Amino acid sequence: MNSSALLLMVLTQLSVIAITGYFFYRVYTAPPKPEPDSYSENDPD
């Protein structure tokens, strides 16, 4: 590959992977809202 194509590909793909990972990390680490919330699997029995 030529260097400009390689640079653009690596920069773009790493940025997209990093941002996607960052947002998913935020979702996983966000404190849960008090019940009743929108999600049934964490409802108290």
Next chain:
Amino acid sequence: MAQQESWGTRVGLILAMAGNAVGLGNFLRFPVQAVNNGGGAFIIPYLVCFLLMGIPLLWIEWSMGRFGGRSNNHSTPFILDTMTKRAFWKYFGVFGIFTNIAVAAYYCYIESWTMSYVYHSIVGTFDGLSQSQVTQFFSQYVDIAHSHTGIPYEAVVFYVLCLLLNTWILSRGLAGVERAAKIGMPLLILFGVFLALRGLTLGTSGASAEVPTASAWDGLNFLWTPQFDSLADPKVWLAAAGQIFFTLSVGMGTIHCYAAYVRSKDDIALNAVSAGFMNEFVEVVLGSLIVIPIAAGYLGLDWVKENAGFGMAFQTMPFLFEKWGPFLSAAAGVMWFGLLFFAGITSSLAMGTPWMGFMRDEFGWGRVKGAWTFGLIVLLLGLPTVIFFQHGVFDEYDYWAGTVALVVFALAETILFAWVFGMDRGWKELMSGSDLQVPTVYKFIIKYVTPAMLLLVFVGALVTPAGNDWPGAMSSLLSGGGWELDNSSIVRTIANTGLHQQLAAATDAAEITRLQDRLFYTNLARAILLLTFAGLAFLVYLAAMRRMKNTSTTAA
């Protein structure tokens, strides 16, 4: 009254939303758009459009959906109705059901091809076939009279099977949709990563005596080398905006429907960008590393330049996988068509939910009744696309329901959200319960930039100049030479100008008959779509009457 549904987990909702967005276009449309519009430079307008149009539209649709859901509305006609006092907006909302039914009708047909190709990859149908034989296999498959399995009308059988599977999952409600996304999305990514690694490491190992210069690096160079001069071409920006628009599944009404089940104290801003970026990961990272490099690695860059298009997925990839040996070729076929299947089904399931939500909210239908009626309507609308595929019915559905209707609805909903509902109220809705501090510059972007970009996309499609030559058309207009329209513009497509020109030029009797048939089936497809829209609008009218009657009864 039918029971209220809910999402099981937050991750399940995000995966379902991402699955709704990730479709066949991520793997087949994006790389082709990139190579046709400046290679690596395409990514610049593409990402700009993602930030200025894609993400704002996601936020608008999530906010509208959750706002409408608060009043127990789970489809766009009455979601839009809750946002304004003007009654006509709910008829704009008909697009949010119509588009899904019409797109599902032909989309499930493509989805059924992927099911069928998984089967044929496993049983080794493509073993030893030449490239032209693999291409011919596809042509015979869509000409439904042929059968490769011994099952008569194989294409129809797979289509019905695919619809039955969709209907069965939908009849399980949101839990079924969520489970499908939780299984389908990880598998899609797993299969995609394997094939992308293959595309990335193929190098020159696929060169043969027939194509001694074939190299996957050439494909990647072609895809990623920036041609910065293309950034000044309006055609490239319109293509980038169009790609962002279609890849995110905005303007369909499915996002509203999914978000309508989220409570106002729960986050939507972070959920929306998480699902949006997951779609970008699949498209930009995986989508760019499979079809183009693998095809260039075996067939050479010149072949890719001449043949880059949707058909490569079915007409070329099975032949290329055959070069990986008997076991790996079957595995690669299962992975490739499997990932396309998961991309397809997570989208087609989303298309069923607005109809089910509408019928439950307005007429008290349960999810089983809603799902099976959806399946039946899609079957009736879809059979013409299967049986008359060669006559262009499929293309008409794709153009009007899968392209034009999306842009019209997205433009209308953006105006409603930012200008009628009001940006301040809209912002408050977006930020309610938010786990993400959205930069306030997006208030300005949503109010001015996003609608302006959508208007440009719509006008660009309405009056596309001849040859898509925007600078030439502008200078012709300014010098008094007029604006010559391209046959692909909406204006000329409505008038069937291209077909009439071909008919006028045709001299061969068989060709004239073929073109006359095409014209007939084109108009037939449009009539079916118009009747469907009118029928849905009538249902919305009936629902509005019922609501008025119920309100006056309660008041009395």
